Amino acid sequence: MPNRPAAVLSAAALAASLAAIVTPGAAAADCHPDARDLMVTYQPVDHTVADAQYHRARLTIDNRDDRCALGSGGWAMRFNAVRRPAAVLDGAAGDTARAQLAAQGLAITRADDARSGDFYTLEPADGFEAVAPGERRAIDVNFELWAVHKSDAPAGWTVSFGGGRPSWVPAKALLDPADPKQTTAFSGDHRPVQTAASRYAENTARRLDLTLRQSIVPQPLSAAASGGTVAIGGGSRVSAPGPLRGEAAYLRSALDDVAAGRGAPVSLAVDPKLDVDRDGKADAEGYTLTADGGGVRITGTDRAGVLYGVQTLRQLVPAGAYAAAAKGRRPATVDVPRARISDAPLFGYRGLQIDVGRHFETRQTIEKFLDLMSFTKLNRLHLGLTNDEGWRLQIPGLPELTGFGSRREFDLRETGALHQGMGSADDLRPGDGISGKASGETEANLGRAPAYQGFEQGTLNFVGKGSGFYSVQDFEEILRYAAERHIEVVPELNFPAHARAAVQSMERRYQRTHDSAYRLLDPADTSRHTSVQYYTDNLANPCLPSTYAFLDKVASEVAKMYERAGAPLNRLNLGGDEPPGPPEGWWSGSPACRKAPDTAGKSGEELKELFFTRWNGIAHKYAPATSGWEDITDPDRSFRLKGFTPLPWQNVWGWGREDWAYRFANEGTPVILAHATNLYMDLAYGKDPDEPGYYWAAYVDEKSTFGYQPFDVYANATEDRWGNPITPNPAWTKLTPEGRKNILGLEAQLWAENGKAPGIREYQAFPKLLGVAERAWNRDTPAPDRMDAAWNDFSNTLGQKTFPLLSFYKPVGLRGTGVNYRVPPPGAKISEGTLSANVRNPGLAVEYSTDGVDWRPYTAPVRAGAYALARTRSADGRTSRISPAGVPAWQGGAAYRAGALVRHQGELFRATRGGSGKEPGRETGHWALLQ
Secondary structure (H helix, E strand, C coil): CCCCCCCCCCHHHHHHHHHHHHCHHHHHHHCCCCHHHEEEEEEEEEEEEECCCEEEEEEEEEECCCCCCECCCCEEEEEECCCCEHHHCCHHHHHHHHHHHHCCCEEEEECCCCCCCCEEEEEECCCCCCECCCCEEEEEEEEECCCCCHHHCCEEEEEEECCCCCEECCEEECCCCCCHHHHCCCCCCCCCCCCHHHHHHHCCCCCCCCCCHHHCCCCCCEEEEEEEEEEECCCCCEECCHHHHHHHHHHHHHHHHHCCCCCCCEEEEECCCCCCCCCCCCCCCCEEEEEECCEEEEEECCHHHHHHHHHHHHHHCCHHHHHHHHCCCCCCCEEEEEEEEEECCCCCEEEEEEECCCCCCCHHHHHHHHHHHHHCCCCEEEEECEECCEECECCCCCCHHHHCCCCEECCCCCCCCEECECCECECCCCCCCCECCCCCHHHHCCCCCCCCCCCCHHHHCCCCECCCCECHHHHHHHHHHHHHCCCEEEEECCCCCCCHHHHHHHHHHHHHHCCCCCCCCCCCCCCCCCCCCCCCCCCCCCCCHHHHHHHHHHHHHHHHHHHHHCCCCCEEECCCCCCCCCHHHCCCCCHHHHHCCCCCCCCHHHHHHHHHHHHHHHHHCCCCEEEEEHHHCCCCCCCCCCCEEEECCCCCCCCCCCCHHHHHHHHCCCEEECCHHHHECCECCCCCCCCCCECCCCCCCHHHHHCCCCCCHHHHCCECCCCCECCCCCCCCCCCHHHHCCEEEEEEEECCCCCCCHHHHHHHHCCHHHHHHHHHHCCCCCCHHHHHHHHHHHHHHHHHHHHHHHHCCCCCCCCCCCCCCCCCCCEEEEECCEEEEECCCECEEEEEECCCCCCEEECCCEECCCEEEEEEECCCCCECCCEEEECCHHHHCCCCCCCCEEEECCEEEECCCCCCCCCCCCCCCCCCCCC
16 A cells, blocks of 8 residues: 555545444454554654663554554564563563553563573453554553664564464664663663764874785785886786685686786795794794785795785776676776785684574675675684574484574474564565565665665564574585685584574474484473573573484584585584573472483572583584584683684673673783774764664674774773763773783674674675774784874774775675775864864765755865764765764754755655644654654
């Protein structure tokens, strides 16, 4: 049905409305609105109603069907929510929320039979009045904690009538950045919302003339240009000894992608004694690159070093050549500067973790990330293959893991698949039990093609690969692709918590075969736990021999895949994070634990230690080293695992684990830094409702990653996650010189709760990952008092050099070009009618408009009137979100330009002819989507 203004009803609609009023039950039974003619809008409206406990949100049900009412009974809407509806909580908050809903004739309950996870039902109760055709009904609903980003909104809405098949209900989120009640999480939240004016004040980087060394990411130890250029191309002769044939093939492919003709020769060589820093010792992964009249020569300490020299050569190619090649106009040759470059890394372990459990990513996406990792000299892909929401790797002999555990569907009983979670099932494809989903991302995004330069409404409307897995062949191809780039893939098999997909898959196996050989839970266990993600049935039991038989089976099959791929399995990650509390309740109700001689009488913590001792032993049968999250061990306890490296992550200021990494290192335990405050790339870039991502640890942008101090993380402790100034605690353990030797490296984390499309993943990762690459590779970590100057340089590097390269980046051996890096919204302000604007990264272009239709290049302050819009444009023509400056006419009361359609903050605003531009009563706040 077409969209209609709420105040305009056809005669048929009026008749239907009257019928619904007279006989609401009959109308509901005989006539149901088309699901696509319903719309659910979520908007947090008041965070002050219960400080830091719950907030009041407004759900608006818009019935745009012109025939049928949404009746007083017989329907159910279901959705996922990262914030629990308060109505499902125990205690006073739950009582208040249930009474609030009951007064409106509604109820919210758990949706699935297991009552586990983030899945809920909204349905009518006694006293609900039908929503007439053309009516919008506002409903007050309390949700726990806070929601100051649109990505916090409930997602994956469906409606079913009479218990029938569910159909997609379009949904959107609104949030007014100018309303403190909507944007202030609680009384202790003192972080302001980012605005055009605040960005203008923060954009302090001045444009620089970059040196050759400053033009490369990560910066090499030394780089000196000698004047002139060398022409190279796809036809350049590449000479290399036999052991370097892989690196030579990679170089030939990379050169052929950008230039078609013959150029100067390139030679590759290995010198195992190469000492690039001249300290008397060979530098692993080091290289030298010389470009002169004789061509290009790359010498590495080892094969990896040679490849890193090749990657530096790729960065020396002008961005314009990549742009021409992307448009099908490869030049014959490309010119690189004559130069000598010497380089070697700071850390041997330079990692990126990609979670594919929460949302799946295809082999093509993972391989693209692998090539980008190599381009930035990262060398470990920590691949999170399992989690509560999905098992992503085929294991021969255990078909249920992928036949059940890799699939999400509308399946309340979970007979054939996990229920929908995190707002997704099987993406926009049919066959997951949900009818009428959008036919593509544009329709899911409510009619606008998503740019993934911030929050997109489509992520509430089933965009997201909830289902999917890698076949054995897929995984082996990923391993081969990674090995060609000297990247080790570290598989994570996450146990005993975050294991719901595996636990429930093995239950389905048991129900099918009555074989308990691989069962992961004790069916008589009466223990009760709730995980951070609200799962109550996701914990593998450490007292069952079948648990260890399962782990051994899986690990052995994974090891076979590595062997067949010819890739090293040097490390296996045990997982181990976030066991659902409280510890004293872990398996306390399990008869299997009470009866077994080696587990009887043990506490939950002791059972956890027993589990990891056995799991670590199994893993060491197949890999010489293991790692896992810091939760496995505790510096205050004596429990340690042989050959195990923890990843400390919970350094959130004030949580009590700020110094765990250094305490481990100082005692002699090797450590991989994974600090959430600086290295979690899925956290939102900043406090802007249109920035997707969480913010539980901090806001993380590329300045956070670039400014990270791996050997003095407390230097980063300047403010807490709510913007309150803090000073490091003198009691926090400092890293000793001996402890420093135990820092193996660092690892960025790309979790997938909000990573529902490849474009979002790239947006979250870039440019943050470039800052990670600097801190992992570059031996010159600027001291805190030098960081501002170093950041100024880095900002210029990104804007002038790296972003243009990424705009037309061609992954070697893959289809497609370009990376969806975040194009930063510009800063802007208006003073006495004059617009001033700037950009975070000098080199990017800024444009402005006074009407949202006609855009002009911004080069200097310009007369614009009381209101203007600014945006940043990248080399490939993509634009940032819009930064508004000044006071818009609809706020000032004057008529705005008639008919102007303005894309703003991911929403559309239509100014009405002769009106204020705002239709009162439709939504709260002036950022409403007007229809």
